[in-house]
Amino acid sequence: MIDIVGVYKSFGKLEVLKGINLHIKPREVVCVIGPSGSGKSTLLRCINQLEKVNKGHIYVDGEEVTDPKTDINKVRQKMGMVFQHFNLFPHKTTLENITIAPIKIKGMPKNEADDLAMELLRKVGLEDKAHVYPANLSGGQKQRVAIARALAMQPKVMLFDEPTSALDPEMVGEVLSVMKDLALEGMTMVVVTHEMGFAREVGDRVIFMDEGQIVEEGLPEQIFTDPKNPRTQSFLSKVL
Amino acid sequence: MSGFYGIIDSLFEIRGFQVVYENMPYFLEGAWITIEVTALSVAMGMVLGLFAGLFRLSKNRILRSISVAYIDFFRGTPLFVQILLLHFGVLPYFGVDEAFTSAIIACGLNSGAYIGEIVRAGIQAVDKGQMEAARSLGMNERQAMTYIILPQAYKIVIPPLINEFIALLKDTSLVSTIAVAELTYRGNLVYANTYQAAWVWGAVAIIYFVITKSLGLLGDYVERRLATG
Ligand SMILES: Nc1ncnc2c1ncn2[C@@H]1O[C@H](COP(=O)(O)OP(=O)(O)O)[C@@H](O)[C@H]1O
Ligand SMILES: [Mg+2]
Numbered sequence: 001m002i003d004i005v006g007v008y009k010s011f012g013k014l015e016v017l018k019g020i021n022l023h024i025k026p027r028e029v030v031c032v033i034g035p036s037g038s039g040k041s042t043l044l045r046c047i048n049q050l051e052k053v054n055k056g057h058i059y060v061d062g063e064e065v066t067d068p069k070t071d072i073n074k075v076r077q078k079m080g081m082v083f084q085h086f087n088l089f090p091h092k093t094t095l096e097n098i099t100i101a102p103i104k105i106k107g108m109p110k111n112e113a114d115d116l117a118m119e120l121l122r123k124v125g126l127e128d129k130a131h132v133y134p135a136n137l138s139g140g141q142k143q144r145v146a147i148a149r150a151l152a153m154q155p156k157v158m159l160f161d162e163p164t165s166a167l168d169p170e171m172v173g174e175v176l177s178v179m180k181d182l183a184l185e186g187m188t189m190v191v192v193t194h195e196m197g198f199a200r201e202v203g204d205r206v207i208f209m210d211e212g213q214i215v216e217e218g219l220p221e222q223i224f225t226d227p228k229n230p231r232t233q234s235f236l237s238k239v240l
Numbered sequence: 241m242s243g244f245y246g247i248i249d250s251l252f253e254i255r256g257f258q259v260v261y262e263n264m265p266y267f268l269e270g271a272w273i274t275i276e277v278t279a280l281s282v283a284m285g286m287v288l289g290l291f292a293g294l295f296r297l298s299k300n301r302i303l304r305s306i307s308v309a310y311i312d313f314f315r316g317t318p319l320f321v322q323i324l325l326l327h328f329g330v331l332p333y334f335g336v337d338e339a340f341t342s343a344i345i346a347c348g349l350n351s352g353a354y355i356g357e358i359v360r361a362g363i364q365a366v367d368k369g370q371m372e373a374a375r376s377l378g379m380n381e382r383q384a385m386t387y388i389i390l391p392q393a394y395k396i397v398i399p400p401l402i403n404e405f406i407a408l409l410k411d412t413s414l415v416s417t418i419a420v421a422e423l424t425y426r427g428n429l430v431y432a433n434t435y436q437a438a439w440v441w442g443a444v445a446i447i448y449f450v451i452t453k454s455l456g457l458l459g460d461y462v463e464r465r466l467a468t469g
Contacts, residue, residue, distance in 0.1 A: 048376055050372055050375065050376065073375075073378050073379070073380050074378070076375065076376060076377070076378040077377070077378035079376070080376075080377075081372075081373075081376035083369060083372070083373065085369055087367070087369035087370060087372065087373035088373075089370065089373070089374075089388055089392075090392065091391050091392055100387060100388075101377040101378065101379065104379065104383055104387055105377065105378050105379060105383065146373075149377070150376075150377070153377055153378060
């Protein structure tokens, strides 16, 4: 579903990704962990081309996103992205946040989009908040709306960049539970997270990144109970 | 007559009051023309400014250069000179010789440059994550601008836009130099016939002030509405 081949990325002189290779299968849930500044967000952002790579290739669902000839807007419709700070549209209601992309991009009729949005809101447990503006939602509610908004484009892949890091602790659970449901439905997911419990329980595979490289990867059980690389060991000893 | 007592003396001259009183309809008509020139110029300036602001932030180097050159030129030279240059030196070659039209084109081009900067700042004040969220859904740049960025930028842009409107209203007094019969021009004519400087220019100033103050109050009201809604 996602193929990352020899990807390098620099910001000016700072090399942030140093030769990333990663293959993600359909329906797989890959959790990316690692210290802050190791390049996790940049990797996600390269996958949907919010950042351009300096070298290497990335393929999503058979299309090369790193090829300048690819219609990136088309490919992005297959990928939902959920941001740490939600990035909901403050001038639109919850419902409009969800319907705007299908209506404006796909030309979906408004009533059809509204039905779809209500269904998604039910799925994330917020059907009663359809006509509320983001400013009146809690952090956990905002993030659930953001997930529904991404799902409205019926993506094949969902990218999550620390979706619970900006939340008060008591709201983390409600967001993780929505994500878990999504994983159980078979969504392909790449999740950058500090929630080791989630990675362990829901992840099919865990990737440990450090200083722009994938240092270790494996089954969650293996990574969390028997990490091979000393950098993984030292990172996990700090966070677990 | 000199100094403070000179002014008092002239203000007590009943003749001066009469001049202002009799010419009040004439002045108010001029004030209306001032408002017309301002409104039409700002309308033109808003269209130009929207594009200037968007082009200024465009990835296209040519569009960006055009916008920078336009904004720099019209902000970097006096409006007075722009009016003269356009009315006498440029527009006649395009078949425009009516002063009223020249005035609107000159003031419109000038305010477009200032509004371009206002628009640029307004767009840049919208959180970067908004553009990213829109693009990540698959919107192209134009869709993201139209549906996500500009509707948020407009709230940020309204207060400085009202300030620009007020500033331009005052600056339109410069078009009196090409004989547009707005308020200042009429003040000049009446003064030349009566030499009642304190009365005539005092009245003109008060009319300007009433208009700008009203606009300012309207602006405060709109700003408050935007803040709550
Ligand atoms: N737009 C940018 N410009 C310059 N440097 C950046 C930019 N984005 C990220 N970086 C730098 O790249 C490195 C990796 O960042 P990031 O991918 O956000 O790490 P992580 O998500 O693992 O914390 C950091 O040192 C960060 O400061
Ligand atoms: Mg990050």
